[in-house]
Amino acid sequence: MTTVTPDPVSAAIAAFEPTFPLAVACSGGADSTALLAACSSRWPGQVRAVHVHHGLQEAADDFVARCEQTCRNLQVPLTVLKVDARHAPGESPENAARTARYRALDAYAQGTGAAAGTDEGAAPVRSIALAHHADDQVETMLLALSRGAGLAGLACMPARWERDGVEFHRPLLEVSGAAVRGFALAFGLGWAEDPSNDDERYTRNRIRARLMPALETTFPHFRETFVRSALHAAQAQSVLDEVAAADLEAVGAPPRLKDLQALSVGRQAQVLRRWLRTIHDTTPDTAQLAELQRQLAACRTRGHQLRLKVGRGFVVREGDALGWYNPAVLPPAT
Known part of the structure; x- marks a missing residue:
């Protein structure tokens, strides 16, 4: 009898246990498209998509169009949130966009204000899934190391956290970027390419273009080991947080x-x-x-x-x- 081994994305989603209704943050790129397809296939009728329109690139409307097409094909409802993601003087454009994106997702999850985009009559979102994968985690750790970060920084991105009663998840955090794209290709999913991903003025893009191939050659299993190190750092930081909380209570x-x-x-x-x-x-x-x-x-x-x-x-x-x-x-x- 032949045993069929599930692909890494399907295996990760099989182990994923969100609270429903579940929303998938969809940029229109390969990673979030793959995550949306995998989730909607496993839980038909219980998944919706949310796209944050930053308006920072000429291609921004193309990302929306791609999300709309994908959601029609998958029969998943889509909400588009428009945000002002312009950065202030001295602020990193990446940080400004990230901050605006998470604020919009928080508002969407809480159903607060017209901009939150909660569908009328729909149940409030209980979980939001994000498509960050192992390559993203490695890049985050390298950025943290370059800045001399402590344990909190080296813990990188958590696989799960909760805010105001809403769960946020990164179910693909142990899956390589190549495996995520392979899933999208295997299922004939279309996606939009973000032109800014090739702009090496951004440090993360330089890491992706220059350091990741070198790590692949020198340490073939670096994704697994870096992700494991991030988990160890997160566990150690949680202990420090417990001690600090007790000490703060003691010192007042x-x-x-x-x-x-x-x-x-x-x-x-x-x-x-x-x-x-x-x-x-x-x-x-x-x-x-x-x-x-x-x-x-x-x-x-x-x-x-x-x-x-x-x-x-x-x-x-x-x-x-x-x-x-x-x-x-x-x-x-x-």
Whole structure:
């Protein structure tokens, strides 16, 4: 008896357990088209598609047309969300587009506002699937390494996370890009090619064009090992997050100087990051955090003041504790 081994995409979708209704974020490219086809084939009638129209390229309307054709062929309802993804001065165009895209998907999932695009009478979306694959994860890790990222950065993209009751999934994160395109070709799926993918002014494209082939030659199994390393980093970071959460509860929010000073340097750094990120929605860079810890160590007398630029605002001493403020929003406590 011959055993038929499923292709990697079908195997990944067989292991995928979303909550329904499920929406697939579809760009019109090969990866998201393959994901949409695989999901709609497995769960007919329970899948819808959502396309974010960035309006940044001349080909943007072609992407919409391709999504519309694909969804007609697959008999999947499509929602198109138009966003303003223009970047501010000094902001990365890629980051601006990514931020706009996720905001639109969040609004769509929550069904908030006319721009959210929720079909009238349709059940709210419970899960959104994204088509990032193993090659995308490797590129993300290489970018993180090039920037000197810590564990949080090396954890790269999570396979699943939840926000405001909506699940986000990346079911193809362990599947190679070649396998995803192979699936699309095997099933005769058409897709649109993004011309910006060949523009080597973007760092990610240079990684794809220059480093990925070299890794393929030198380390043939690099996708599996890099993805595994990202998983290990994510697991280690989750432990650090648990410790930091317990430490922040112990030192208080705002954190008390004496209790902070009693922590080891590493735990102190983690709890300061967590306090700034979770309470004040800001993140210190490496130099800012090191200087904050240096000044914190020296802050032993009542008369020793502290005021340091951190993230989008300032960390200051407020009596026996630390405070943070953004001068554009709120003056420091007196």
